[in-house]
Amino acid sequence: MVRVMREMADFIGADPWDLVFVPNATTGLNVAIQAAGLRPGDTMYMLNIGYGSVKKMAQAASASAAGKGAGTAAAVGEGEAPGGINVVYGEVKFPISTPQDIVDLVASSMPSDTRLAVFDSVTSNTALVLPVRQLIQLCKSRGVQVLIDGAHAVGQLHIDLRNGGCVRPLVVSHGSGSGFTSDFIWDGCRDYTPYLATSSALALWRALDPARVRRYCRGLLREAVALLTSRWGGRLLAPSLEMCGCMALVELPEGLAESDPATSTDAKYVQDLLHHVHSVECPVKCIQGRLYVRISVHIYNILDDYERLAEAVERIAASLAAGTVMEPQAGGLTVDETKAAQEAAAEDGRMQ
Template identity: 35%
Template sequence: MNPNAFPESRAAAVRELWSLDPAVTFLNHGSYGACPRAVLDAQQRYREQLEREPVRFFLRELGPLLDAARGALASFAGADLDDLVFVPNATVGVNTVLRSLSLRPDDELCITDHGYNACNNAAEAVAARAGARVVVAPVPFPIEAPEQVVDAVLARVGPRTRLVLVDHVTSPTGLVFPVASLIAALAERGVDVLVDGAHAPGMVPLDLRALGAAYYTGNCHKWICSPKGAAFLHVRRDKQGAVRPLSISHGANSPRTDRSRFLLEFDWTGTADPSAALCVADALRAMAALVPGGWPALQAHNRATALAARDLLCEALGCMPPSPDAMIGALATVPLPDAPSSRLCLDPLQDALLERWGIEVPVFAWPASPRRHLRISAQIYNDRPHYERLAAALAALL
């Protein structure tokens, strides 16, 4: 194995821009993200604007503010502004689409065994209510090539398949799936795709127009580093008429004609704090300013860090990298020795890494106990000594 090289570190120059605990080696940006201080300051300004005159804010100011934030996000994600709405998180986005489907008994929803547990649960619940069924496509891991993902899904798609739910970047295995190829192949079979892009915005380049998925949802609080509560749902124009928010509100019978029913319904689902979504443009600007070259350079830096860190850990653990470099973004998963564990509860090793070594990194059973994996994240504030410390901790604890 020829290990990848770590890029020149910028961690020392940027770490103080976050309010992360300096006593913790934080290698789990992927789970919940981490918001820079400057973006939190922007959020507080929006909250103060709201509370200064709530009626003026919600009735007169919120619409233009949402449009500005949506415009910045649409430009970043390669989308048309009218096709994108804010939702609290990608799980809500997935539920929104699934619950808008008109399923018949014996219809099929196809998911993969690399899917996010919460979203797979949503597919099971929606299918059960309609008398439909969920079909699981097993994708190999370790994996040798992206084409194996397409082959695995197509092998489970049949004449009753109504929708395929697939991750852009998988949560348990940290793989960048070939969603463009998959969408094109399924289009030839007349099957729509819902892409769970929870990790993708800010990690990998996005061009939602070119991608052409019927539905795409993504989080902004992870790799864009907005506050928690900011995510988006992108629905292709021909599908928007059937997609309704989980909370039906005033937009359902609004007399306005200056925007689509899709925007009217999703932009107001009830009184809430919209500051996280309004901060998306601030987060995009703040993160782009961290490295010369902006977002493309930031994504390349994080990917190079993830690859080098994965190789360092594989060498320490005596295993081969479980996926090709081409399928890695800013996450990487490596296998651990088998031990009883749970996918939904903290593994004892994860607790020990934090309590004894001050390292925050996820350890989980996948696809089922006793098989265990560890997943690292690479954000601009991480550097080589973080992963060397993890390697030393694993050598001591295992």
């Protein structure tokens, strides 16, 4: 574990003593939010385009501050617990024109009594690279603790944490009290295999050269976006590719949504058709009433993949225009699975 932690620290430009492995982003975010020590009446700030589960973490933190136990989103339902913390969302409205729009929005909408602000490096539903450095500076200048959700950052972006701050979350394990890294690696029955496998994953990245991988991905993303926007006449959600890592949202052609403005149910219908009828796996997002595909690029992708996506979408549009009935669930999801997926999509939609 020590060797793997050193390798990982080197990869992201961190001090190995400031780095711990956690099972996933959810766990890391939970411990960091709990470590922020929010008290009743404190304000936590995030953007409406932040990750859905972080909104639930805020609700749980609110319940906890209100003295209602550790709290879960289900226990407090919608909104924050009375007597808990205030959660304030900065409302990003599309289109935006530059990353500075985000910084200006935060500067004007983050309340002066904010104790914790949470931002994504790369947003999930909208695939935007946020101006994290400027946001951190802004928060620091106001004495606000800031937590960066880097779930999509490693690999997509060049990361150098050497000059960044780090949280020191508190967890109680056998290693508690023996230092930050021990806090996290002394729970004896955990399966360490995935962490140890990180060493091989990093060896592959080093062999390929991360900068070269990103050059390839960004070049292909540029070509794919050009292809899809010219075929469909839609826009890129980001103001330019400068605000994209290896993912981008491209607007779908007209006529794919049943309702106007489109809903997350429309998005799910098109996504299911792509998957079950055309064997194309690509998320479809409804952002503020418009439908987009979220394309992503890796070294195993080539331009033909996006050509295939373009054709599949055009065939769906043609058959919808012709009134041909399609059954996206045929041979696919059960009724319960479909319902669960629709609820998750609706939850995502509420965040936008």
